[in-house]
Amino acid sequence: MKQLRMIRCGLAALVLLCAGCSGGNDKSGERAPPEVGFVVVHPTSVPLTTELSGRTAAFAVSEVRPQVSGVIRARLFAEGSVVHAGQTLYQIDPSLYRANVAQAQANLSSAQANAEAARTRAARYRPLAEMEAVSRQDYTDAASQARQSAAAVQQNRAQLQTAQINLRYTRVPAPISGRIGRSLFTQGALVTANQADPLTVIQQLDPIYVDMQQSSSQLLALRRALGAPGSAVPTSAPVQLKLEDGSDYGLTGTVEFAETMVDQSTGTVTLRARFPNPQGLLLPGMFVRAIFAQSVAANAFLVPQAAVSRDPRGNATVLVVGRDNKIVQRQVVAERAIGPNWVVTAGLADGDRVVVEGTSRVRPGQSVRPVPAGSPQRLGGGNGAGGGGRGQGGQGGQQGGGARSGGR
Template sequence: MLNTRSALIRGGLCILLSVLAACSDTGGGDGRPAPEVGYVVVQPSAVPVSVTLGGRTVAYETSEVRPQINGLIRRRLFTEGSVVRAGQPLYEIDASLYRAAVNQAEANLASARASADAAVARADRYQPLAEMEAIAQQDYTDAAAQARVARAGVAQNAAALDTARINLRYTTVTAPISGRIGRSLYTVGALVNASQQSPLAVIQRLDPIFVDMQQSSAELTSLRQALQRGEVTPGSTSVRLLLEDGSDYGVAGQVKFSDIAVDESTGTVTLRASFPNPQGLLLPGMFVKAVFDQAVEPRAFLVPQPALQRDFDGSAFVFVVTPDNKAQRRKVTAARTNGTNWVVTAGLNPGDKVITQGLGNNLRPDGEVRPVPASAPQNVSPPGRNGGGKPASGQAR
């Protein structure tokens, strides 16, 4: 009887040890099976450094229409808000006095030419007489001087005539540039003068149109230093524009230049871009956002956002699958995103298997895992198989 009882005890112990050994073989040593995780294989790629800057639209060209003479406005020759062409008449100023000045200058020029002809003829007659000593040499010298003075008088009166004609032409005020003209600040009958402070109207050329963007001088300095160190390469000059309502403008622009000075009041540098504006949708003074790739990181890793976690101190880390199918905690540097991915610039190696799925399945550093490619299809077993409906080995949890 004693021998039988001992044999039963030894048999029970063997069964118990077998069960414990089987449990230890299926998990990480705590009796639970190794969690199944999904992973992606990361490789370095060229990732653009995209920036979004606020800006204001600025007219490509702006010209103030101003009078260059004094007088009363007789007619306005344009429609407010319309498109005008360079040289197109805009205002007509009373030309009576200026037309009379032209007539007077023409008469003065004719008189000066007549006097000059007489003086030159007298000098020509005196020259041979002076050579024969028929007249005093001084008489010829005086006649020749009077002829030169008369010719100078002709030139002076010709210049006065040109001035009078220019002033007469200024009685028609023309458009200095082509563009859209605003409202008229002076009406018919208003007295204008060449030294007035306010213009008659303002013309703005809106196609193309400029967008002035403001970027922190610290960000720009950091970018230039990174370019010098070779950490990034120059990006594209193509710019995408977002309107005030958040919609896309739809037409790409080009960055033209960066200002050479920092605004002391704001600590920013102005960048200017040019955009086509054939429909006139963009008006000067509009607030917009410009999006463009200011640089390119040549060897960065794109990691799906769910894979990246952060410690209490804000540092970033991910889990990677080691060659022996263990989860390794890896600190990484990720300061920005690109679409749905984090841009990791340090901490990863080409070909690393970054865990993106199953991070909440009792995942522990250096713990065993069952890795499968991310988003692999799940084969759900019917109830009663593999432990009463539990996922079979190799299935995603």
């Protein structure tokens, strides 16, 4: 019994000793301020851009139609090739139109002969009428016949010119230079003058247009930013382009014009930019994104997105480490993001230490132990450091999510 009592006393002492050690550790953990990672921010000039979606459109489009009727005898171009203005594309059977030219030439010759005879007769009657050898009426009739014959010559000459023009129209030329599409009519097909269906379509692709849709409110802001509030559009503003696969188009374009009215159904205005396209990389109908160099924000701060949070009213806030190593909450102006950073235009000062790691473990007014973000000091040993390391791992996941959100 005595031995059993001694064992019980020893166990009780051991329990009390363990409890004391545990309590001491808890108090030590409460006294140690939490670690936070910070970055020092400095003002810089940040170029601000506006990105709009749009589609490419041909600089010029020509639907080729015949101006005379007939049967197509030959197609004189390769489908999909580049053609030049004036190049013959189709040959329509010219037989009928050559005959019309020959007939018009014969009619003109006949009219010229009649006009010469009438002019001679009138010239002969004039002195006879003065001598009253013929009546004045006969002379008047002869002179009138001469004038009518001269008018008939002009009429037949015009008919000859019309016949010659129609003969030239049997050769269908390219109205503009550009890339030609497929032929919608084959050799042997009967076509008519000014028919509804085109023979083919030519598109001029260098330069090329990009049509973009922008809300009317955004257009007003863009005009103010580009220094053209009273103009119809900030013309000559440089524009960059991103292609469908996310790559950058290497050449710079300029704004050409904006529509003079707002689409009531969508509340948007169409902007048009012009881009050089010497390699033919851009084709009509491609989806692209146009980037305007809107302005430059002077004395702005680039703050990692993980450091910026929103209060219930939607105001952007950051946590700053004060000189006494206490957390201060600052309300900032962060209206746009560039890559993984927010562009902060108000609320920060040069040299501020902005908390980017461990924000979820601290609150305003709390004392902290600040270390540079990503510093090896955050890998120190001990239970406290280990706990900080685990908390940091969770915060790193939050930063990764913010970066991904910014990327989207």
